[in-house]
Amino acid sequence: MRVGIQTESKLMSQLHPLAALIYFVALFTLLLIINHLLLTVLMFASLVGLCRWYLGRHRVVQLLKGVSSLMILIWGLNVLLNQTGPVWWQWSVGPLTFRLTKTAVLYGGTMALSLGGMILAFVWFNQIMTTPKLSYLLFPVVPRLAMLLTISLRMVHLFTVKFRRLVMLQRTRNVVVSEGSWRQRLQKTGRFLRILLIDSVSAAMETAVLMEARGFGAHKRSHYRTFRWTTVDTVFTVGSVGLFVISLYLRFLGWGWTTDVRQFLWWQKTDGWFVLPLAIFLGVPVIGEVGYRLCQN
Known part of the structure; x- marks a missing residue:
């Protein structure tokens, strides 16, 4: 803060x-x-x-x-x-x-x-x-592109936060990414990324349903x-x-x-x-x- x-x-x-x-x-x-x-x-x-x-x-x-x-x-x-x-x-x-x-x-x-x-x-x-600044600039001109850009930037931050939390959680199970050979490290990182990819696709589908339910694009955004x-x-x-x-x-x-x-x-x-x-x-x-x-x- x-x-x-x-x-x-x-x-x-x-x-x-x-x-x-x-x-x-x-x-x-x-x-x-x-x-x-x-x-x-x-x-x-x-x-x-x-x-x-x-x-x-x-x-x-x-x-x-x-x-x-x-x-x-x-x-x-x-x-x-x-x-x-x-x-x-x-x-x-x-x-x-x-x-x-x-x-x-x-x-x-x-x-x-x-x-x-x-x-x-x-x-x-x-x-x-x-996000408020990007929305202020882009929504009056290209609302769909503005929404895509703001969601993408937000998703990058959420993806990083979730990856760190997943790494910390796996440490409690004695699964440490920084330990082992290069092949083992790549395998562990690949498993984490696969979990995050599935979670991201699920979150994206949920976001799309919520946007449709709230009528995104039907009226001018304030x-x-x-x-x-x-x-x-x-x-x-x-x-x-x-x-x-x-x-x-x-x-x-x-x-x-x-x-x-x-x-x-x-x-x-x-x-x-x-x-x-x-x-x-x-x-x-x-x-x-x-x-x-x-x-x-």
């Missing part, structure tokens, strides 16, 4: 839903269109700091534990499958030859950081863009919470959109992007100019938070 109160008191939670949505759309776009190692390190580190500020230290640590395994997997697959570029180390067994290349290491790290940043950004988005556009929303949106446009312009000039993976480098001369607008864009929530607190005082 205390974490929720602290989150609601911060700037991003006080913004109009449209202003926050614009910022997150720009953030996801930048994560998709930038593939340089230095810039992805900047974005990932900034998102860790922002999630630490809005979600709390404990949740970020737990989130990083889960994200790191997926990032290592992505990096390992790139190192294993990408055999182009300068060779750092080579190993041969009969007709098979494995090459550890500079391109594979750098590009794999970049893709892993981009994926990790995307997951962190989505978790942060899910924390800020609550809102129990309204939002007003303020001067803070205007300043925040204009500043973030302006920085996003500058970043897009630099991206179309070819900065922050390598088309040919075989020529992938960790640094280019033009990337230094890209760091400045990108860092300011990522720091907009913090800068706005400082200004917001000063105005309140």
Whole structure:
């Protein structure tokens, strides 16, 4: 409860839903269109700091534990499958030859950081863009899509909570997921996921029946919470959109992007100019938070 109160008191939670949505759309776009190692390190580190500020230290640590395994997997697959570029180390067994290349290491790290940043950004988005905000924005335009999106986001949280409860319950029966060989761990996790899948399908069918019984879609949906556009929303949106446009312009000039993976480098001369607008864009929530607190005082 205390974490929720602290989150609601911060700037991003006080913004109009449209202003926050614009910022997150720009953030996801930048994560998709930038593939340089230095810039992805900047974005990932900034998102860790922002999630630490809005979600709390404990949740970020737990989130990083889960994200790191997926990032290592992505990096390992790139190192294993990408055999182009300068060779750092080579190993041969009969007709098979494995090459550890500079391109594979750098590009794999970049893709892993981009994926990790995307997951962190989505978790942060899910924390800020609550169900009332999404409903306020989407229900007047696409009510069915809005309902599908809000239910999906809610189901992700419920699925995680149920999985943790199931793991804790199975521990009382001496069934521990983290013990045993990799095969045994996969088998235990598979059984848990099968139980959760059956439970999720049952809950989805029950939700559909309840929605039909309450006449969903027959009348226009009302809102129990309204939002007003303020001067803070205007300043925040204009500043973030302006920085996003500058970043897009630099991206179309070819900065922050390598088309040919075989020529992938960790640094280019033009990337230094890209760091400045990108860092300011990522720091907009913090800068706005400082200004917001000063105005309140």
